[in-house]
Amino acid sequence: MTTDLQSPGDIGRRAAQSGDDARRERIDVHHHYTAPEWVRWAEQKGIADRDSLPPWTRWDENDALDLMDRTGTRTSVLTVAMLGRFTEAAARKESTRVALDAAGDLAARHSGRFAFFTPVFLDDAELSRWSVSHGMDQLGAVGVSARTSTGNTYLGDPALDPIMAELDERAAVISTHPMQVNTSGAPEGVPPFVCDFLMDTTRAALSLIMNGTLDRFPRLSFILPHGGGYLPYIASRVEVFGRQLVPAVDPGRVSDYLHRFYYDTAAPMSPSATPTLLAAAGSSRILYGSDWPPTPARVVSEVTAPALDGDPALGERERGRINRENALRLLPALAPV
Secondary structure, eight states, X not given: OOOOOOOHHHHHHHHHHHHHHHHHTEEEEEEEEOOHHHHHHHHHTTSOOGGGSOGGGOOOHHHHHHHHHHTTEEEEEEEEOXXXXXXXXXXXXXXXXXXXXXXXXXXXXXXXXXXXXXXXXXXXXXXXXXXXIIIIIITOOSEEEEESEETTEETTOGGGHHHHHHHHHTTOEEEEEOOSOOOTTOOTTOOTTTTHHXXXXXXXXXXXXXXXXXXXXTTOEEEESGGGTTHHHHHHHHHHHGGGSSSOOOHHHHHHHHTTSEEEOTTTOSTTTHHHHHHHHOGGGEEOOOOBTTSOHHHIIIIXXXXXXXXXXXXXXXXXXXXXXXXXXXXXXXXXX
């Protein structure tokens, strides 16, 4: 005789097993990729000198796979990086093509281990359209990546509506990240990634809220890096003073957008920070992010990943969502075939 009844012990063991599986099958949505092929191209063109590039641009395939294996990461979704300033549109397009083709080749060689976002450029709608078409339609990118700002243009700027409308038609996932930010007035010796990046992300999120971007383009999904910057921690302040912003913001929109954004775990997860992020967004909106290689491999494997696994604010169900399940729901193309 069989029965569908399960003992509390059976349920607990199954939940623990699910959590263990999630740790071994993480999906990393915050992985910086500077293609070696792009570095060689940039050197040949006289655009960059590898010895003068930041250390995190020395991306290595074997190092990446080794770190993924050590941290139980099944799939890394790459943000395709390109450095250097281009004055000619043709050179910028060629730079994008070289980097995207390398990402596509890498994903094809390691099916299931790597996927990638194709870049959009806040200051170049034509190049953005080409990148989206080439990256998504021809190479299989799972979404797009964008800077939180370029100059004084933030993601919610109405000037970006044409490209947002095209991305909305694709129900695109937009992974965001600050790169070049104005740090004038910052204390000497404080690099921008410590606090200025977080402020730029917060400003980008506020621009999306103030301009109602997700109301006009409801099929878009935005991933905010580094736990959303300061947004989860100042959300109540924005609600209180929202009517003093220009344009004014109804308190209800702030709460609504907090639960429509996604947030990655690169840097914010800790016993002091996690409860606030959970209270603001809920565990179904948080995604695992390593921020490698700008965050060194030792830090990822010995600090950030273990901190997530051992965070007292998270149960096994929440860890399973953050490590894997939320990413699969948001990016179903990552599901195993």
